[in-house]
Amino acid sequence: MALTRKRIGLYLMTTAVLTREWYINVLARIRINAFRIELVASSYEDLLSSAVVSVSCDAAVGNAVYMLPSFYNHDCDPNTHIVWLASADARLKALRNIEEGEELRICYIDASMDVDARQRILADGFGFECRCQRCLSGD
Numbered sequence: 001m002a003l004t005r006k007r008i009g010l011y012l013m014t015t016a017v018l019t020r021e022w023y024i025n026v027l028a029r030i031r032i033n034a035f036r037i038e039l040v041a042s043s044y045e046d047l048l049s050s051a052v053v054s055v056s057c058d059a060a061v062g063n064a065v066y067m068l069p070s071f072y073n074h075d076c077d078p079n080t081h082i083v084w085l086a087s088a089d090a091r092l093k094a095l096r097n098i099e100e101g102e103e104l105r106i107c108y109i110d111a112s113m114d115v116d117a118r119q120r121i122l123a124d125g126f127g128f129e130c131r132c133q134r135c136l137s138g139d
């Protein structure tokens, strides 16, 4: 394959862009914005067997980064929840009545933990100090 001026230019451009820092930055963005996909069971029996699988091994179908859901902020008392029905298509489900203009928020972690554990996991795993109403109230 001949090394044309164009090819050399492209090579220099990509090696300048694809640095170790660039790669780490991309991985960090994926890590913070990706959703773990776990398919919702369609029956009670499916729910039980999927729970068994979840406990005994890693049951995630995969991870995905979505355009819109990646903008949802976290709340330890969320008003919505993301579900996957039969595919990797994400659906947003309301957990209670939502007022017009109210921000849609999801929970990134297990909300049943106490405030200190939640803050630690959000800081270590997601890199931010949670300032949701529940955390601010110390609950």
Ligand SMILES: C[S@@+](CC[C@H](N)C(=O)[O-])C[C@H]1O[C@@H](n2cnc3c(N)ncnc32)[C@H](O)[C@@H]1O
Pocket (backbone or CB within 6 Å): 032, 033, 070, 071, 072, 073, 074, 075, 126, 127, 128, 129, 130, 131, 132
């Ligand atoms: C997946 S992004 C959510 C969208 C982000 N706010 C934006 O404008 O692109 C996650 C980031 O949003 C911020 N964030 C989300 N929920 C938060 C919360 N409850 N308290 C403080 N910062 C939060 C943090 O900086 C976190 O790393």
